[in-house]
Amino acid sequence: MTEQKTETALSSDPTEVRRQKLDQLRKTIGDVYPAHFHRTLTNAEFAEKYAGLEPDQESEDIVTVAGRVYSSRNSGMFMDIHDASGKIQIFSHKDTTPEEARALLPMIDLGDIIGVKGQVRRTKRGELTINAHEITMLTKTLLPMPEKYHGLADIELRYRKRHLDILTNEDSKLRFQQRSKIVSGIRRFMEGEGFLEVETPMLQTIYGGATADPFKTFHNTLKMDMYLRIAPELYLKRTLVSGLSDKVFEINRNFRNEGVSTRHNPEFTMMECYWAYADYEDIMGLVERLFEGLAVSIHGTPDVTFGDKQISFKGPFKRVPMPDAVKDVTGIDFLAIKTDEEARAAAKAAGFEVEKDWTWGECLAFIFEEKVEGTLIQPSHVTHFPKDISPFAKEVPGEPRLVERFETYCNAWEVGNAFSELNDPEEQRRRMVEQLEQAHARGEKDKQLDDEFLDAIDQGMPPAGGLGIGVDRLIMLLTNAPSIRDVILFPARRNKAD
Protein backbone atom coordinates (compact mmCIF):
# COMPACT_ATOMS: atom_id res chain seq x y z
CA MET A 1 0.00 0.00 0.00
CA THR A 2 1.14 3.51 -0.74
CA GLU A 3 0.70 6.37 1.68
CA GLN A 4 -1.53 8.22 -0.76
CA LYS A 5 -4.54 9.91 0.72
CA THR A 6 -7.99 8.97 -0.45
CA GLU A 7 -10.39 11.60 -1.75
CA THR A 8 -12.12 12.06 1.58
CA ALA A 9 -9.34 11.57 4.09
CA LEU A 10 -7.94 14.84 5.38
CA SER A 11 -4.40 15.52 6.39
CA SER A 12 -3.67 15.53 10.10
CA ASP A 13 -1.49 18.60 9.76
CA PRO A 14 -3.61 21.38 11.29
CA THR A 15 -2.82 24.03 8.69
CA GLU A 16 -2.92 21.64 5.75
CA VAL A 17 -6.33 20.31 6.76
CA ARG A 18 -7.66 23.84 6.88
CA ARG A 19 -6.49 24.50 3.34
CA GLN A 20 -8.19 21.32 2.21
CA LYS A 21 -11.41 22.33 3.94
CA LEU A 22 -11.14 25.78 2.38
CA ASP A 23 -10.84 24.20 -1.09
CA GLN A 24 -13.84 21.99 -0.44
CA LEU A 25 -15.87 24.93 0.84
CA ARG A 26 -15.01 26.98 -2.25
CA LYS A 27 -16.40 24.14 -4.36
CA THR A 28 -19.55 23.58 -2.31
CA ILE A 29 -20.63 27.00 -1.03
CA GLY A 30 -18.61 29.36 -3.21
CA ASP A 31 -17.71 32.52 -1.31
CA VAL A 32 -15.93 31.60 1.94
CA TYR A 33 -15.18 35.25 2.74
CA PRO A 34 -18.49 36.98 1.97
CA ALA A 35 -18.57 40.78 2.04
CA HIS A 36 -22.11 41.18 3.30
CA PHE A 37 -23.47 39.74 6.49
CA HIS A 38 -25.47 41.67 9.05
CA ARG A 39 -26.18 40.50 12.56
CA THR A 40 -29.21 41.75 14.45
CA LEU A 41 -27.33 42.12 17.74
CA THR A 42 -23.94 41.62 19.37
CA ASN A 43 -23.36 38.74 21.72
CA ALA A 44 -23.48 41.04 24.74
CA GLU A 45 -26.72 42.63 23.53
CA PHE A 46 -28.08 39.14 23.04
CA ALA A 47 -27.18 38.09 26.58
CA GLU A 48 -28.72 41.23 27.99
CA LYS A 49 -31.91 41.04 25.96
CA TYR A 50 -32.66 37.46 26.97
CA ALA A 51 -31.31 37.60 30.51
CA GLY A 52 -34.85 36.98 31.78
CA LEU A 53 -35.40 33.80 29.82
CA GLU A 54 -35.85 30.88 32.23
CA PRO A 55 -33.99 27.56 31.88
CA ASP A 56 -35.66 25.16 29.45
CA GLN A 57 -37.65 28.03 27.94
CA GLU A 58 -37.81 29.05 24.31
CA SER A 59 -38.38 32.46 22.80
CA GLU A 60 -40.26 32.97 19.56
CA ASP A 61 -37.52 35.34 18.46
CA ILE A 62 -35.28 34.64 15.51
CA VAL A 63 -31.92 36.42 15.75
CA THR A 64 -28.76 36.67 13.68
CA VAL A 65 -25.38 36.72 15.41
CA ALA A 66 -21.75 36.22 14.44
CA GLY A 67 -18.47 35.32 16.03
CA ARG A 68 -15.37 33.20 16.15
CA VAL A 69 -15.71 29.54 17.11
CA TYR A 70 -13.87 29.01 20.41
CA SER A 71 -15.22 25.66 21.44
CA SER A 72 -16.98 22.73 19.83
CA ARG A 73 -18.61 19.81 21.68
CA ASN A 74 -20.47 16.70 20.61
CA SER A 75 -19.08 16.85 17.07
CA GLY A 76 -20.13 20.43 16.61
CA MET A 77 -23.64 20.03 17.96
CA PHE A 78 -22.67 22.62 20.57
CA MET A 79 -20.40 25.48 19.59
CA ASP A 80 -19.38 28.59 21.53
CA ILE A 81 -18.87 31.60 19.33
CA HIS A 82 -17.24 34.78 20.63
CA ASP A 83 -17.42 38.29 19.29
CA ALA A 84 -15.59 41.17 20.98
CA SER A 85 -18.47 41.59 23.43
CA GLY A 86 -19.00 38.04 24.63
CA LYS A 87 -19.96 34.47 23.83
CA ILE A 88 -23.05 32.64 22.65
CA GLN A 89 -23.75 28.92 22.51
CA ILE A 90 -24.95 27.57 19.17
CA PHE A 91 -26.96 24.36 19.00
CA SER A 92 -27.28 22.33 15.82
CA HIS A 93 -29.47 19.25 16.11
CA LYS A 94 -31.21 17.22 13.46
CA ASP A 95 -34.59 18.04 14.98
CA THR A 96 -34.12 21.80 14.74
CA THR A 97 -31.32 22.50 12.28
CA PRO A 98 -31.80 21.84 8.53
CA GLU A 99 -29.52 19.31 6.90
CA GLU A 100 -27.96 22.03 4.75
CA ALA A 101 -26.69 23.92 7.80
CA ARG A 102 -25.49 20.80 9.57
CA ALA A 103 -23.52 19.76 6.50
CA LEU A 104 -21.24 22.72 7.15
CA LEU A 105 -20.31 21.58 10.67
CA PRO A 106 -17.46 19.19 9.70
CA MET A 107 -15.90 22.02 7.69
CA ILE A 108 -15.82 24.38 10.68
CA ASP A 109 -12.58 24.52 12.68
CA LEU A 110 -11.90 26.21 15.98
CA GLY A 111 -11.06 29.81 15.18
CA ASP A 112 -13.29 30.11 12.12
CA ILE A 113 -15.71 33.02 12.04
CA ILE A 114 -19.32 32.15 11.32
CA GLY A 115 -22.71 33.80 11.22
CA VAL A 116 -25.74 32.08 12.71
CA LYS A 117 -29.45 32.71 12.32
CA GLY A 118 -31.75 30.85 14.63
CA GLN A 119 -34.21 30.67 17.46
CA VAL A 120 -33.48 31.80 20.98
CA ARG A 121 -33.77 29.46 23.96
CA ARG A 122 -32.16 28.69 27.29
CA THR A 123 -31.06 25.12 27.93
CA LYS A 124 -32.02 23.06 30.95
CA ARG A 125 -28.56 23.75 32.36
CA GLY A 126 -29.17 27.49 32.01
CA GLU A 127 -27.01 28.29 28.97
CA LEU A 128 -28.43 30.91 26.62
CA THR A 129 -28.43 29.25 23.22
CA ILE A 130 -29.42 29.69 19.62
CA ASN A 131 -30.99 26.77 17.76
CA ALA A 132 -29.26 27.25 14.42
CA HIS A 133 -31.44 27.46 11.33
CA GLU A 134 -28.75 28.87 9.05
CA ILE A 135 -24.99 28.81 9.42
CA THR A 136 -22.82 31.03 7.21
CA MET A 137 -19.07 30.70 6.89
CA LEU A 138 -17.77 34.26 7.18
CA THR A 139 -14.03 33.61 7.47
CA LYS A 140 -12.17 30.33 7.12
CA THR A 141 -8.96 30.42 9.14
CA LEU A 142 -5.71 28.84 8.06
CA LEU A 143 -3.99 28.69 11.44
CA PRO A 144 -5.07 26.80 14.56
CA MET A 145 -6.00 28.62 17.75
CA PRO A 146 -3.65 28.45 20.75
CA GLU A 147 -4.49 25.95 23.44
CA LYS A 148 -7.96 26.71 24.74
CA TYR A 149 -7.49 26.26 28.46
CA HIS A 150 -4.19 27.98 29.16
CA GLY A 151 -4.36 30.41 26.24
CA LEU A 152 -1.15 31.84 24.86
CA ALA A 153 1.33 31.89 27.74
CA ASP A 154 4.69 32.32 26.01
CA ILE A 155 5.57 35.90 26.87
CA GLU A 156 7.48 36.45 23.64
CA LEU A 157 4.61 35.23 21.48
CA ARG A 158 2.15 37.33 23.48
CA TYR A 159 4.05 40.46 22.44
CA ARG A 160 4.90 39.41 18.91
CA LYS A 161 1.48 37.97 18.10
CA ARG A 162 -0.70 40.26 20.12
CA HIS A 163 -3.80 39.23 18.20
CA LEU A 164 -3.45 35.71 19.62
CA ASP A 165 -2.80 37.07 23.09
CA ILE A 166 -6.00 39.09 23.11
CA LEU A 167 -7.94 36.40 21.29
CA THR A 168 -7.17 33.88 24.02
CA ASN A 169 -6.40 35.86 27.18
CA GLU A 170 -9.39 37.58 28.67
CA ASP A 171 -7.29 39.65 31.10
CA SER A 172 -5.18 41.00 28.27
CA LYS A 173 -8.28 41.91 26.28
CA LEU A 174 -9.80 43.66 29.29
CA ARG A 175 -6.60 45.57 29.93
CA PHE A 176 -6.49 47.03 26.43
CA GLN A 177 -10.15 47.89 26.62
CA GLN A 178 -9.39 49.68 29.88
CA ARG A 179 -6.46 51.45 28.25
CA SER A 180 -8.82 52.89 25.67
CA LYS A 181 -11.24 53.90 28.37
CA ILE A 182 -8.48 55.62 30.35
CA VAL A 183 -7.15 57.57 27.36
CA SER A 184 -10.61 58.78 26.41
CA GLY A 185 -11.24 59.49 30.10
CA ILE A 186 -8.18 61.74 30.20
CA ARG A 187 -9.38 63.52 27.08
CA ARG A 188 -12.89 64.01 28.47
CA PHE A 189 -11.52 65.22 31.79
CA MET A 190 -9.24 67.76 30.17
CA GLU A 191 -11.99 69.04 27.93
CA GLY A 192 -14.29 69.24 30.93
CA GLU A 193 -11.67 71.41 32.64
CA GLY A 194 -11.78 73.73 29.63
CA PHE A 195 -8.61 72.59 27.87
CA LEU A 196 -8.35 72.65 24.08
CA GLU A 197 -6.69 69.66 22.45
CA VAL A 198 -4.03 70.54 19.89
CA GLU A 199 -1.55 68.59 17.80
CA THR A 200 2.05 69.71 17.55
CA PRO A 201 4.90 68.25 15.48
CA MET A 202 6.23 64.81 16.20
CA LEU A 203 8.73 65.34 13.39
CA GLN A 204 10.95 68.20 14.47
CA THR A 205 13.97 69.98 13.06
CA ILE A 206 15.26 70.81 16.54
CA TYR A 207 14.40 68.53 19.43
CA GLY A 208 13.98 69.83 22.95
CA GLY A 209 11.79 70.15 25.99
CA ALA A 210 13.49 67.28 27.79
CA THR A 211 16.86 65.62 28.17
CA ALA A 212 16.93 62.44 26.12
CA ASP A 213 18.54 60.94 23.06
CA PRO A 214 16.33 61.35 19.98
CA PHE A 215 15.63 59.19 16.96
CA LYS A 216 17.16 60.88 13.95
CA THR A 217 15.85 60.72 10.41
CA PHE A 218 16.21 62.59 7.12
CA HIS A 219 13.73 64.44 4.95
CA ASN A 220 14.59 63.79 1.30
CA THR A 221 12.96 66.78 -0.36
CA LEU A 222 13.87 69.34 2.25
CA LYS A 223 17.31 67.72 2.41
CA MET A 224 17.67 68.00 6.13
CA ASP A 225 17.97 66.00 9.31
CA MET A 226 14.83 65.68 11.38
CA TYR A 227 14.12 64.20 14.78
CA LEU A 228 11.20 62.39 16.31
CA ARG A 229 10.17 64.50 19.24
CA ILE A 230 11.30 63.69 22.76
CA ALA A 231 8.66 66.09 24.15
CA PRO A 232 5.99 68.47 22.82
CA GLU A 233 6.76 71.12 25.44
CA LEU A 234 8.27 73.88 23.33
CA TYR A 235 5.53 73.78 20.69
CA LEU A 236 2.75 73.71 23.27
CA LYS A 237 4.24 76.82 24.87
CA ARG A 238 4.34 78.52 21.49
CA THR A 239 0.67 77.64 21.18
CA LEU A 240 0.04 79.21 24.57
CA VAL A 241 1.77 82.39 23.42
CA SER A 242 -0.59 82.46 20.44
CA GLY A 243 -3.67 82.98 22.60
CA LEU A 244 -5.48 80.21 20.75
CA SER A 245 -6.59 79.04 24.17
CA ASP A 246 -5.52 79.73 27.74
CA LYS A 247 -5.64 75.99 28.33
CA VAL A 248 -4.11 73.59 25.82
CA PHE A 249 -3.25 69.91 25.96
CA GLU A 250 -1.97 67.16 23.74
CA ILE A 251 -2.09 63.38 24.02
CA ASN A 252 0.45 61.84 21.74
CA ARG A 253 3.60 59.81 21.38
CA ASN A 254 7.10 60.81 22.45
CA PHE A 255 10.15 58.95 21.21
CA ARG A 256 13.31 58.43 23.20
CA ASN A 257 16.27 56.51 21.89
CA GLU A 258 17.19 54.97 25.20
CA GLY A 259 17.05 51.85 27.30
CA VAL A 260 14.10 49.49 27.16
CA SER A 261 12.74 48.11 30.41
CA THR A 262 9.51 47.13 32.13
CA ARG A 263 8.88 50.86 32.54
CA HIS A 264 10.38 52.20 29.30
CA ASN A 265 9.32 51.75 25.69
CA PRO A 266 11.08 53.79 22.98
CA GLU A 267 7.75 55.30 22.00
CA PHE A 268 5.38 56.15 24.78
CA THR A 269 2.27 58.21 25.25
CA MET A 270 2.41 61.54 27.02
CA MET A 271 -0.37 63.86 28.05
CA GLU A 272 1.03 67.34 28.30
CA CYS A 273 -0.92 70.47 29.16
CA TYR A 274 -0.39 74.20 29.78
CA TRP A 275 -2.74 76.32 31.81
CA ALA A 276 -2.34 80.10 31.62
CA TYR A 277 -2.79 82.18 34.78
CA ALA A 278 -2.30 79.09 36.92
CA ASP A 279 0.73 77.83 38.87
CA TYR A 280 2.15 74.49 39.93
CA GLU A 281 -0.15 74.26 42.95
CA ASP A 282 -3.18 74.56 40.68
CA ILE A 283 -1.66 71.75 38.65
CA MET A 284 -1.38 69.54 41.73
CA GLY A 285 -5.13 69.80 42.14
CA LEU A 286 -5.64 69.02 38.47
CA VAL A 287 -3.52 65.86 38.77
CA GLU A 288 -5.44 64.74 41.84
CA ARG A 289 -8.84 65.23 40.20
CA LEU A 290 -7.66 63.45 37.07
CA PHE A 291 -6.12 60.42 38.82
CA GLU A 292 -8.94 59.96 41.29
CA GLY A 293 -11.55 60.28 38.57
CA LEU A 294 -9.82 57.73 36.37
CA ALA A 295 -9.46 55.22 39.20
CA VAL A 296 -13.14 55.57 40.02
CA SER A 297 -14.14 55.23 36.37
CA ILE A 298 -12.18 51.99 36.02
CA HIS A 299 -12.66 50.42 39.45
CA GLY A 300 -15.61 52.26 40.93
CA THR A 301 -13.39 53.38 43.80
CA PRO A 302 -10.17 55.38 44.19
CA ASP A 303 -8.57 52.37 45.89
CA VAL A 304 -6.63 50.25 43.45
CA THR A 305 -4.75 46.98 43.82
CA PHE A 306 -1.33 46.83 42.23
CA GLY A 307 0.46 43.52 42.71
CA ASP A 308 0.47 42.99 46.46
CA LYS A 309 0.02 46.70 47.15
CA GLN A 310 -3.05 48.81 47.79
CA ILE A 311 -2.85 52.26 46.25
CA SER A 312 -5.34 55.00 47.03
CA PHE A 313 -5.83 57.72 44.45
CA LYS A 314 -8.09 59.64 46.80
CA GLY A 315 -6.91 63.26 46.76
CA PRO A 316 -5.31 65.36 48.02
CA PHE A 317 -1.99 63.53 47.64
CA LYS A 318 0.86 63.83 50.09
CA ARG A 319 3.07 66.84 49.27
CA VAL A 320 6.69 67.01 50.34
CA PRO A 321 9.53 69.32 49.31
CA MET A 322 12.52 67.36 48.01
CA PRO A 323 15.00 68.80 50.55
CA ASP A 324 12.65 67.85 53.41
CA ALA A 325 12.19 64.34 52.05
CA VAL A 326 15.95 63.86 51.80
CA LYS A 327 16.49 65.29 55.27
CA ASP A 328 13.86 62.98 56.76
CA VAL A 329 15.48 59.88 55.30
CA THR A 330 19.20 60.71 55.48
CA GLY A 331 19.45 63.52 58.01
CA ILE A 332 21.26 65.68 55.47
CA ASP A 333 19.87 69.24 55.50
CA PHE A 334 20.59 70.53 52.00
CA LEU A 335 19.04 73.91 52.73
CA ALA A 336 21.78 74.46 55.31
CA ILE A 337 24.48 73.57 52.78
CA LYS A 338 25.85 76.59 50.94
CA THR A 339 28.20 75.38 48.22
CA ASP A 340 28.49 72.58 45.67
CA GLU A 341 31.64 71.42 47.36
CA GLU A 342 29.97 71.11 50.76
CA ALA A 343 27.08 69.27 49.13
CA ARG A 344 29.43 66.70 47.59
CA ALA A 345 31.27 66.34 50.88
CA ALA A 346 28.03 65.79 52.79
CA ALA A 347 26.86 63.23 50.27
CA LYS A 348 30.17 61.42 50.36
CA ALA A 349 30.16 61.44 54.16
CA ALA A 350 26.77 59.73 54.03
CA GLY A 351 28.16 57.01 51.81
CA PHE A 352 27.05 58.17 48.36
CA GLU A 353 29.35 58.06 45.38
CA VAL A 354 29.21 61.46 43.75
CA GLU A 355 30.95 62.79 40.64
CA LYS A 356 33.55 65.52 41.04
CA ASP A 357 31.64 68.13 39.04
CA TRP A 358 28.22 67.63 40.60
CA THR A 359 26.35 70.67 41.78
CA TRP A 360 24.40 71.12 44.98
CA GLY A 361 21.21 70.37 43.11
CA GLU A 362 22.57 67.29 41.38
CA CYS A 363 23.68 65.88 44.73
CA LEU A 364 20.25 66.55 46.22
CA ALA A 365 18.42 64.96 43.30
CA PHE A 366 20.74 61.97 43.31
CA ILE A 367 20.20 61.22 46.98
CA PHE A 368 16.47 61.70 46.50
CA GLU A 369 16.47 59.11 43.73
CA GLU A 370 18.63 56.71 45.71
CA LYS A 371 16.87 56.94 49.03
CA VAL A 372 13.41 58.48 48.74
CA GLU A 373 11.94 57.57 45.36
CA GLY A 374 11.62 53.89 46.23
CA THR A 375 9.53 54.68 49.30
CA LEU A 376 6.86 56.69 47.44
CA ILE A 377 4.21 54.03 46.97
CA GLN A 378 1.07 56.09 47.60
CA PRO A 379 0.59 58.96 45.15
CA SER A 380 2.79 61.84 46.29
CA HIS A 381 3.82 65.20 44.91
CA VAL A 382 7.50 65.88 45.48
CA THR A 383 8.00 69.64 45.24
CA HIS A 384 10.87 72.16 45.28
CA PHE A 385 13.27 70.64 42.79
CA PRO A 386 16.78 72.01 42.33
CA LYS A 387 16.99 74.65 39.63
CA ASP A 388 20.10 73.13 38.01
CA ILE A 389 18.04 70.20 36.72
CA SER A 390 14.90 72.20 35.86
CA PRO A 391 15.50 74.59 32.98
CA PHE A 392 11.83 75.46 32.40
CA ALA A 393 10.58 76.15 35.93
CA LYS A 394 10.28 79.37 37.92
CA GLU A 395 12.29 79.95 41.07
CA VAL A 396 10.74 79.50 44.47
CA PRO A 397 10.48 83.04 45.90
CA GLY A 398 13.27 83.60 48.41
CA GLU A 399 14.99 80.31 47.56
CA PRO A 400 16.88 80.84 44.28
CA ARG A 401 18.33 77.32 44.21
CA LEU A 402 14.90 75.71 44.09
CA VAL A 403 12.08 75.91 41.57
CA GLU A 404 8.31 75.63 41.59
CA ARG A 405 8.29 72.13 40.20
CA PHE A 406 6.79 68.87 41.36
CA GLU A 407 6.85 65.31 40.22
CA THR A 408 4.05 62.96 41.08
CA TYR A 409 5.28 59.55 42.21
CA CYS A 410 3.26 56.42 42.60
CA ASN A 411 4.51 52.89 43.22
CA ALA A 412 7.98 54.51 43.19
CA TRP A 413 7.50 55.54 39.56
CA GLU A 414 7.49 59.04 38.19
CA VAL A 415 4.09 59.48 36.55
CA GLY A 416 3.83 63.25 36.38
CA ASN A 417 6.11 66.27 36.08
CA ALA A 418 4.92 69.84 36.42
CA PHE A 419 6.15 73.41 36.88
CA SER A 420 5.20 76.95 37.25
CA GLU A 421 6.49 77.62 33.76
CA LEU A 422 9.37 80.01 33.34
CA ASN A 423 8.28 82.93 31.15
CA ASP A 424 11.08 85.45 31.74
CA PRO A 425 12.65 85.52 28.25
CA GLU A 426 16.14 86.47 29.34
CA GLU A 427 16.23 83.95 32.16
CA GLN A 428 14.85 81.29 29.80
CA ARG A 429 17.54 81.99 27.24
CA ARG A 430 20.28 81.86 29.89
CA ARG A 431 19.10 78.50 31.19
CA MET A 432 18.70 76.97 27.75
CA VAL A 433 22.17 78.11 26.69
CA GLU A 434 23.53 76.57 29.86
CA GLN A 435 21.71 73.29 29.15
CA LEU A 436 23.01 73.32 25.60
CA GLU A 437 26.59 73.77 26.78
CA GLN A 438 26.20 70.84 29.14
CA ALA A 439 24.73 68.73 26.34
CA HIS A 440 27.62 69.56 24.04
CA ALA A 441 30.05 68.82 26.83
CA ARG A 442 28.46 65.36 27.07
CA GLY A 443 29.10 64.91 23.35
CA GLU A 444 25.50 65.42 22.30
CA LYS A 445 26.39 67.43 19.20
CA ASP A 446 22.96 67.31 17.49
CA LYS A 447 21.44 69.42 20.25
CA GLN A 448 20.69 72.96 19.07
CA LEU A 449 19.28 76.08 20.62
CA ASP A 450 15.64 76.49 19.64
CA ASP A 451 15.58 80.13 18.55
CA GLU A 452 12.01 79.93 17.28
CA PHE A 453 10.89 78.92 20.75
CA LEU A 454 12.91 81.65 22.42
CA ASP A 455 11.56 84.16 19.92
CA ALA A 456 8.03 83.15 20.88
CA ILE A 457 8.83 83.59 24.58
CA ASP A 458 10.19 87.06 23.76
CA GLN A 459 6.72 87.78 22.45
CA GLY A 460 5.38 87.09 25.92
CA MET A 461 4.02 83.84 27.32
CA PRO A 462 1.43 84.32 30.03
CA PRO A 463 2.29 82.92 33.46
CA ALA A 464 1.21 79.32 33.37
CA GLY A 465 1.34 75.94 35.01
CA GLY A 466 2.42 73.02 32.84
CA LEU A 467 2.19 69.28 33.28
CA GLY A 468 3.31 66.07 31.65
CA ILE A 469 1.74 62.70 32.49
CA GLY A 470 3.27 59.38 31.50
CA VAL A 471 0.08 57.82 30.24
CA ASP A 472 1.41 54.28 29.86
CA ARG A 473 2.64 54.15 33.44
CA LEU A 474 -0.64 55.55 34.69
CA ILE A 475 -2.42 52.81 32.77
CA MET A 476 -0.10 50.21 34.30
CA LEU A 477 -1.05 51.42 37.77
CA LEU A 478 -4.76 51.43 37.01
CA THR A 479 -4.78 48.01 35.31
CA ASN A 480 -2.31 46.17 37.56
CA ALA A 481 0.17 45.63 34.73
CA PRO A 482 3.72 44.66 35.80
CA SER A 483 5.34 45.69 32.48
CA ILE A 484 4.80 48.64 30.16
CA ARG A 485 4.67 46.06 27.37
CA ASP A 486 1.44 44.78 28.89
CA VAL A 487 -0.29 48.09 28.15
CA ILE A 488 1.20 48.84 24.72
CA LEU A 489 -0.47 46.83 21.96
CA PHE A 490 2.65 46.37 19.88
CA PRO A 491 5.71 47.09 22.02
CA ALA A 492 9.14 47.55 20.46
CA ARG A 493 10.78 44.23 19.59
CA ARG A 494 13.83 43.09 17.73
CA ASN A 495 13.15 41.85 14.25
CA LYS A 496 12.80 38.13 14.07
CA ALA A 497 12.23 36.10 10.93
CA ASP A 498 9.54 33.52 11.54
Added chain:
RNA sequence: GAGAGCGUAGCUCAGCCGGUAGAGCAACUGACUUUUAAUCAGUAGGUCAUGGGUUCGAAUCCCAUCGCUCUCACCA
Protein backbone atom coordinates in the same frame (compact mmCIF):
# COMPACT_ATOMS: atom_id res chain seq x y z
C1' G B 1 26.10 47.97 27.84
C1' A B 2 26.82 44.02 32.30
C1' G B 3 25.01 39.77 35.04
C1' A B 4 21.46 35.70 35.80
C1' G B 5 17.84 32.56 33.56
C1' C B 6 14.96 30.52 29.53
C1' G B 7 14.18 28.46 24.19
C1' U B 8 11.47 20.51 23.52
C1' A B 9 4.96 18.85 18.74
C1' G B 10 0.49 24.30 16.27
C1' C B 11 -0.48 25.57 21.89
C1' U B 12 0.43 24.37 27.46
C1' C B 13 4.23 21.67 29.61
C1' A B 14 7.25 16.97 31.36
C1' G B 15 12.06 14.74 30.31
C1' C B 16 18.15 17.48 31.72
C1' C B 17 23.71 13.92 37.30
C1' G B 18 24.58 11.54 28.82
C1' G B 19 21.83 5.76 26.40
C1' U B 20 18.59 8.03 21.00
C1' A B 21 11.39 11.96 22.59
C1' G B 22 6.57 12.06 26.35
C1' A B 23 1.55 13.90 28.20
C1' G B 24 -2.78 17.16 27.76
C1' C B 25 -5.20 20.44 24.28
C1' A B 26 -5.61 21.26 18.93
C1' A B 27 -5.66 17.92 14.23
C1' C B 28 -7.14 13.18 11.77
C1' U B 29 -10.37 8.23 11.82
C1' G B 30 -14.40 6.34 14.35
C1' A B 31 -18.02 5.80 18.57
C1' C B 32 -21.50 8.54 21.43
C1' U B 33 -25.19 12.56 21.31
C1' U B 34 -28.52 18.23 25.50
C1' U B 35 -22.81 19.42 26.03
C1' U B 36 -20.06 23.36 29.31
C1' A B 37 -11.94 22.45 29.56
C1' A B 38 -17.94 17.09 26.76
C1' U B 39 -16.58 11.79 26.93
C1' C B 40 -14.38 7.01 24.89
C1' A B 41 -11.05 4.20 21.38
C1' G B 42 -7.39 4.68 17.75
C1' U B 43 -3.88 7.55 14.27
C1' A B 44 -0.56 11.12 12.88
C1' G B 45 2.63 15.03 14.33
C1' G B 46 9.61 16.82 16.66
C1' U B 47 16.83 18.94 12.73
C1' C B 48 14.71 19.13 21.25
C1' A B 49 16.33 27.79 18.76
C1' U B 50 20.91 27.73 15.35
C1' G B 51 26.16 26.36 14.59
C1' G B 52 30.37 24.10 16.55
C1' G B 53 32.83 20.94 20.35
C1' U B 54 33.53 16.77 24.18
C1' U B 55 31.89 11.53 23.92
C1' C B 56 31.13 4.96 21.58
C1' G B 57 26.63 7.90 22.24
C1' A B 58 24.13 14.80 23.47
C1' A B 59 17.44 17.53 24.33
C1' U B 60 20.80 16.62 28.58
C1' C B 61 27.83 18.60 29.34
C1' C B 62 31.06 22.86 27.04
C1' C B 63 31.64 27.20 23.53
C1' A B 64 29.58 30.71 20.11
C1' U B 65 25.35 33.01 17.75
C1' C B 66 20.08 34.44 17.60
C1' G B 67 15.58 35.53 20.33
C1' C B 68 13.08 36.35 24.94
C1' U B 69 12.60 37.34 30.41
C1' C B 70 14.43 39.45 34.93
C1' U B 71 18.01 42.52 37.62
C1' C B 72 21.51 46.42 37.15
C1' A B 73 23.34 50.57 34.09
C1' C B 74 21.24 54.49 30.87
C1' C B 75 16.57 57.14 31.10
C1' A B 76 16.19 65.13 34.98
